[in-house]
Amino acid sequence: MSQAIQTPNFVVSGDLYAEVRTFYARQMRLLDQLDIQRYAETFTEDGVVDHASRGERAQGRAAMIAGMRQALPRYAGIAVRHFFDHLLIEPLDDERLSVTYYSLVTRTDAAGAVVFEPTFTVEDVLVRVDGALAAKSRTVYRDGAPA
Amino acid sequence: MSQAIQTPNFVVSGDLYAEVRTFYARQMRLLDQLDIQRYAETFTEDGVVDHASRGERAQGRAAMIAGMRQALPRYAGIAVRHFFDHLLIEPLDDERLSVTYYSLVTRTDAAGAVVFEPTFTVEDVLVRVDGALAAKSRTVYRDGAPA
Amino acid sequence: MSQAIQTPNFVVSGDLYAEVRTFYARQMRLLDQLDIQRYAETFTEDGVVDHASRGERAQGRAAMIAGMRQALPRYAGIAVRHFFDHLLIEPLDDERLSVTYYSLVTRTDAAGAVVFEPTFTVEDVLVRVDGALAAKSRTVYRDGAPA
Numbered sequence: 123m124s125q126a127i128q129t130p131n132f133v134v135s136g137d138l139y140a141e142v143r144t145f146y147a148r149q150m151r152l153l154d155q156l157d158i159q160r161y162a163e164t165f166t167e168d169g170v171v172d173h174a175s176r177g178e179r180a181q182g183r184a185a186m187i188a189g190m191r192q193a194l195p196r197y198a199g200i201a202v203r204h205f206f207d208h209l210l211i212e213p214l215d216d217e218r219l220s221v222t223y224y225s226l227v228t229r230t231d232a233a234g235a236v237v238f239e240p241t242f243t244v245e246d247v248l249v250r251v252d253g254a255l256a257a258k259s260r261t262v263y264r265d266g267a268p269a
Numbered sequence: 270m271s272q273a274i275q276t277p278n279f280v281v282s283g284d285l286y287a288e289v290r291t292f293y294a295r296q297m298r299l300l301d302q303l304d305i306q307r308y309a310e311t312f313t314e315d316g317v318v319d320h321a322s323r324g325e326r327a328q329g330r331a332a333m334i335a336g337m338r339q340a341l342p343r344y345a346g347i348a349v350r351h352f353f354d355h356l357l358i359e360p361l362d363d364e365r366l367s368v369t370y371y372s373l374v375t376r377t378d379a380a381g382a383v384v385f386e387p388t389f390t391v392e393d394v395l396v397r398v399d400g401a402l403a404a405k406s407r408t409v410y411r412d413g414a415p416a
Numbered sequence: 417m418s419q420a421i422q423t424p425n426f427v428v429s430g431d432l433y434a435e436v437r438t439f440y441a442r443q444m445r446l447l448d449q450l451d452i453q454r455y456a457e458t459f460t461e462d463g464v465v466d467h468a469s470r471g472e473r474a475q476g477r478a479a480m481i482a483g484m485r486q487a488l489p490r491y492a493g494i495a496v497r498h499f500f501d502h503l504l505i506e507p508l509d510d511e512r513l514s515v516t517y518y519s520l521v522t523r524t525d526a527a528g529a530v531v532f533e534p535t536f537t538v539e540d541v542l543v544r545v546d547g548a549l550a551a552k553s554r555t556v557y558r559d560g561a562p563a
Binding site: 294381 | 499
């Protein structure tokens with residue numbers, strides 16, 4: 123978690139906090155509805171998703187979409203939901219925002235039974251494209267994974 | 270989830286975001302404390318709660334209270350907590366606000382054991398009554414339920 | 417939950433909401449990284465942590481640190497994460513802020529298995545020290561514990 127608590131005196135405004143949370147509210151609906159194409163479009167064209175703990179890294183929307191398409195069969199009949207908490211929003215420079223957060227991921231089956239993935243800590247870099255937020259990179263760390 | 274991502278360019282203000290979250294912070298305390306009367310008062314007089322996935326619909330505070338009173342024995346000795354995430358707040362028109370969110374519901378028993386209900390996606394319509402927010406309708410979808 | 421819903425008409429500003437959430441985002445990272453010293457520094461020097469349901473009360477940073485150090489062996493190989501929700505932020509007077517919230521605590525082991533602590537309801541009093549938020553007291557109630 124290299125970027126967290128980097129600028130301990132930065133206080134995020136209410137407006138930016140709400141905007142970032144709304145970005146994720148939309149992005150996670152797309153991911154959890156398995157709308158892979160529109161999920162990929164919430165990243166920049168050259169966006170990177172790095173599952174650090176399992177050595178999986180996709181660079182660019184096309185690679186992202188291909189990787190997710192391969193994983194789709196795993197989600198047949200399962201409703202996945204990504205819950206976030208403790209967002210820490212800090213500017214890296216004039217153009218980039220570091221956003222780190224906790225994630226708890228549920229899988230509910232058709233009968234209503236819930237199982238949990240291990241918790242994750244996520245580090246995103248967000249930028250603005252035509253005024254709106256977009257993800258430039260996402261690095262996902264599985265909590266408790268041996269270093 | 271008909272209303273979500275309806276106005277993709279709408280950016281909620283920090284003040285409205287905080288007000289909506291505070292509305293739910295108060296409303297869920299009342300629900301989880303089984304304070305049925307005061308919970309019902311967070312809805313408009315003609316408010317509707319529709320558990321779409323189990324075909325249960327209560328219209329008006331009196332019906333709401335009657336239905337909840339019947340369910341009370343199920344909660345004896347159990348502390349229920351409704352956790353929310355990914356609120357998406359969007360105006361439907363000048364008077365109505367669409368708020369959709371994820372919900373994770375825990376039940377903790379006297380010994381401290383926790384079990385989980387299936388996750389839910391909820392669609393609310395909020396309005397203002399004497400300046401304060403009130404729920405006009407709530408539609409609850411069980412995630413993963415066969416359509 | 418004596419302080420909750422005390423000032424039902426108070427509406428927290430977006431800026432204060434974001435600031436309080438950011439305070440907890442930083443504080444919980446320190447706690448969950450077992451950075452006991454820096455966690456204790458998020459409290460005032462005379463800060464109090466009271467686990468009401470198990471009769472454990474630590475007054476002052478030194479007592480807090482000693483108590484937590486003793487508990488450390490329990491967390492070997494376990495990643496603990498404290499998830500919060502439904503923050504209710506209300507001024508007690510010109511200098512003190514009551515913040516109450518729900519808490520869901522996960523423990524993920526090295527293999528990725530997740531177990532849950534019972535849910536908790538927490539009542540904090542926050543103050544400002546040199547402009548920044550600090551915790552003056554924290555009272556933790558285990559949900560469902562017999563009174």
